[in-house]
Amino acid sequence: MVSGAIEAMRTQLEKLGNPSSLHTQGREVRKELELAREQLAKVIGCHASEIIFTGSGTEANNTAIKGLYWKNRALGRNLVVISAIEHHAILDPAHWLHDHDGAEVVSIGVTKSGVVDLDALKVLIDNRGDEIAVISVMHSNNETGVIQPIAQIVAMANVASIPVHSDCVQSFCKVPLSFAELGLTAMTLSAHKIGGPLGIGILVLKRGIDIPAILHGGGQERDIRSGTLNAPSIVGFAVAATSSIPVAEIAELREEFTSGVLAEIPDAFLNGDSAQEHLPGIVNITFPGTESDTLLLLLDSKGISASTGSACTAGVQRPSHVLLAMGHNDKSARSSLRFSLGATTTRDEIKKVIELLPSVIEQARTANLR
Amino acid sequence: MKLIAAMSGGVDSAVAAARAAEAGHEVTGVHLALAANPQKYRSGARGCCTIEDSHDARRAADVVGIPFYIWDMAEEFHQGVVENFLSEYASGRTPNPCLRCNEKIKFAAVLDRARAMGFDGVVTGHYAITREGSTGKTLHRAIDNSKDQSYVLAVLTIEQIAGAIFPLGDTEKVDIRKEAAERGLYVANKPDSHDICFVPSGNNASWLHDRLGSEVGPIVDQSGTKIGEHKGAYTYTIGQRKGLGLSVPTEDGSPRFVLKIEPKTNTVVVGSREELAITKMFGEKPVWCGPEVTDKPTQGFVQIRAHGQALPCEYFYDGNQLVATLEKPLLGLATGQAMVIYDGDRVVGSATVSETLA
Numbered sequence: 217m218v219s220g221a222i223e224a225m226r227t228q229l230e231k232l233g234n235p236s237s238l239h240t241q242g243r244e245v246r247k248e249l250e251l252a253r254e255q256l257a258k259v260i261g262c263h264a265s266e267i268i269f270t271g272s273g274t275e276a277n278n279t280a281i282k283g284l285y286w287k288n289r290a291l292g293r294n295l296v297v298i299s300a301i302e303h304h305a306i307l308d309p310a311h312w313l314h315d316h317d318g319a320e321v322v323s324i325g326v327t328k329s330g331v332v333d334l335d336a337l338k339v340l341i342d343n344r345g346d347e348i349a350v351i352s353v354m355h356s357n358n359e360t361g362v363i364q365p366i367a368q369i370v371a372m373a374n375v376a377s378i379p380v381h382s383d384c385v386q387s388f389c390k391v392p393l394s395f396a397e398l399g400l401t402a403m404t405l406s407a408h409k410i411g412g413p414l415g416i417g418i419l420v421l422k423r424g425i426d427i428p429a430i431l432h433g434g435g436q437e438r439d440i441r442s443g444t445l446n447a448p449s450i451v452g453f454a455v456a457a458t459s460s461i462p463v464a465e466i467a468e469l470r471e472e473f474t475s476g477v478l479a480e481i482p483d484a485f486l487n488g489d490s491a492q493e494h495l496p497g498i499v500n501i502t503f504p505g506t507e508s509d510t511l512l513l514l515l516d517s518k519g520i521s522a523s524t525g526s527a528c529t530a531g532v533q534r535p536s537h538v539l540l541a542m543g544h545n546d547k548s549a550r551s552s553l554r555f556s557l558g559a560t561t562t563r564d565e566i567k568k569v570i571e572l573l574p575s576v577i578e579q580a581r582t583a584n585l586r
Numbered sequence: 587m588k589l590i591a592a593m594s595g596g597v598d599s600a601v602a603a604a605r606a607a608e609a610g611h612e613v614t615g616v617h618l619a620l621a622a623n624p625q626k627y628r629s630g631a632r633g634c635c636t637i638e639d640s641h642d643a644r645r646a647a648d649v650v651g652i653p654f655y656i657w658d659m660a661e662e663f664h665q666g667v668v669e670n671f672l673s674e675y676a677s678g679r680t681p682n683p684c685l686r687c688n689e690k691i692k693f694a695a696v697l698d699r700a701r702a703m704g705f706d707g708v709v710t711g712h713y714a715i716t717r718e719g720s721t722g723k724t725l726h727r728a729i730d731n732s733k734d735q736s737y738v739l740a741v742l743t744i745e746q747i748a749g750a751i752f753p754l755g756d757t758e759k760v761d762i763r764k765e766a767a768e769r770g771l772y773v774a775n776k777p778d779s780h781d782i783c784f785v786p787s788g789n790n791a792s793w794l795h796d797r798l799g800s801e802v803g804p805i806v807d808q809s810g811t812k813i814g815e816h817k818g819a820y821t822y823t824i825g826q827r828k829g830l831g832l833s834v835p836t837e838d839g840s841p842r843f844v845l846k847i848e849p850k851t852n853t854v855v856v857g858s859r860e861e862l863a864i865t866k867m868f869g870e871k872p873v874w875c876g877p878e879v880t881d882k883p884t885q886g887f888v889q890i891r892a893h894g895q896a897l898p899c900e901y902f903y904d905g906n907q908l909v910a911t912l913e914k915p916l917l918g919l920a921t922g923q924a925m926v927i928y929d930g931d932r933v934v935g936s937a938t939v940s941e942t943l944a
């Protein structure tokens with residue numbers, strides 16, 4: 217975590233008040249919480265009243281996609297449109313709406329470079345625009361770092377008055393991002409991806425729009441999200457969001473890393489790199505002939521952490537749905553790893569990984585032939 | 587040494603991993619996902635490989651302080667263990683899937699993969715002992731006789747035994763539970779698993795029935811006379827007395843037992859207790875856990891069930907079949923079971939029973 221955020225949280229934790237209380241202590245906490253909201257609003261490019269604090273990015277995604285669907289289903293729109301590369305926190309609620317609530321879900325594919333197929337989306341909107349309750353497309357993908365053309369999607373959706381939600385968890389504070397400029401109806405953010413605390417998220421929801429709640433109770437956040445506000449985490453979130461991440465340095469290290477890896481492992485290839493824009497800190501590489509969980513173990517034993525797509529509930533690695541959507545087969549998807557670079561990544565670490573990688577890949581290939 | 591600890595989520599494998607790590611080895615915990623569609627929860631002593639079990643294994647690894655991974659062996663397990671179990675039953679034999687799992691998964695697929703990744707061996711929570719001898723590592727019974735698992739390990743070759751580490755063989759089970767509690771392992775009081783892990787209901791007959799179907803067929807006596815009907819031959823086991831539903835009594839009113847199952851004709855043969863007795867057994871596809879058995883008749887013991895008695899016998903290998911002649915007759919032995927030969931507490935080897943003689 218960003219050290220300033222830890223400090224701010226510690227100070228808040230020592231204060232007693234419930235921000236909803238009317239007494240002095242409550243007022244004091246509320247004052248700081250609302251200041252944090254205003255600071256966050258400035259960074260997000262939204263109005264303070266458009267921020268709804270949630271317990272996680274996952275909760276914000278669920279509230280947005282379900283709420284917008286329910287709101288517009290009542291107006292005769294039954295179609296939920298998502299992209300094929302969404303995080304599970306969008307994929308799963310969308311599928312839940314289909315399985316349990318009668319929604320029709322359409323998943324828009326992506327190109328080989330991992331960008332949402334705008335032509336396909338346009339055809340869908342042209343033909344069935346008045347049936348679409350909500351479109352949800354992430355701002356950037358968490359596995360490949362590829363940035364999606366959200367502004368164009370919003371422009372297309374506006375023609376048919378379709379609300380657009382975007383999961384911006386990965387982009388926030390990493391690339392330029394403005395709720396107002398994008399023209400979104402809803403946006404999801406999460407603190408722990410920017411050096412803030414775990415367990416605090418934001419749903420930005422356009423002013424004047426009401427959606428049905430998932431959590432009912434005290435009505436704290438616009439009656440859309442009930443529950444006593446987690447003041448320390450909110451304050452920590454604001455400090456993290458206003459601290460700057462050395463994006464240019466990270467992007468530079470990323471270039472060094474990718475060119476180093478490709479030089480050492482000639483048949484390795486990058487996923488999503490041909491896209492026009494990507495996040496500074498995410499690299500996704502396929503190492504043919506390996507299995508990603510073998511690579512993870514071997515790398516971790518050398519002190520290097522990487523990650524793979526996702527695991528099922530039992531913890532078994534699954535081929536990434538993102539890579540499959542980009543045209544990989546099961547096998548090549550399972551031979552891929554994601555490396556994340558952040559503010560604390562050093563040039564020495566990058567060098568070390570590049571140095572160790574050839575022997576690790578070699579061993580993983582042997583293990584794969586067992 | 588660099589070791590993989592196979593962690594099922596149970597108390598034994600957790601303590602085994604802890605002991606190996608404490609002994610100074612570089613241990614990495616691995617939970618084997620064996621079911622393609624794991625169940626969420628475990629009910630009592632039944633089954634493993636539920637999501638709860640993989641959680642328990644991860645938690646134990648965290649407490650021990652070792653890295654933890656899940657290896658997907660569902661396909662290998664299905665092919666090597668589940669399908670073998672089905673096809674053996676379908677051909678009228680009674681297989682032991684735990685043995686196959688050790689032979690094909692834990693000390694084959696897992697050990698091979700571990701070795702390829704630069705590990706020296708696999709640690710498990712089996713109750714057995716290995717000793718360094720002049721001919722290499724040998725396999726022996728655990729000191730806790732009631733928990734001894736050397737029988738289900740008797741399918742391991744010398745090569746596989748060389749890569750196997752069993753840290754629990756020198757301890758009684760009750761003490762393992764105490765030790766687990768002292769080590770702060772939450773699974774200290776988790777019930778043991780007993781049944782076949784991939785038969786979640788614990789009802790083997792109905793599980794087989796669902797997969798192999800059931801065809802009604804004749805129950806005949808030794809002379810071939812039909813005296814009843816069965817509801818699927820593989821749901822019977824040799825020596826079974828109850829549930830035959832026979833309406834024709836024997837002349838002297840003595841009970842009848844299942845003597846033989848003939849899958850080709852879908853026939854169950856029954857007879858008297860005396861007819862059940864065998865004194866000689868033949869085994870195929872032998873595996874030697876130490877020096878090879880020769881054609882020289884040797885005195886030793888044979889065990890035919892996981893927690894069965896060690897029966898005094900004379901055994902030899904004719905280059906094709908492992909033959910054991912019992913000192914005293916044995917009632918009921920199904921083909922497909924494993925015959926495991928012991929020399930004192932040392933496991934000599936095993937074979938799959940293919941034929942028995944009175």
Ligand SMILES: Cc1ncc(COP(=O)(O)O)c(C=O)c1O
Binds near residue numbers: 273386
């Ligand atoms: C793109 C994306 N969306 C949503 C989430 C979920 O956010 P949270 O962990 O706050 O629930 C994550 C990360 O975990 C993410 O990467």
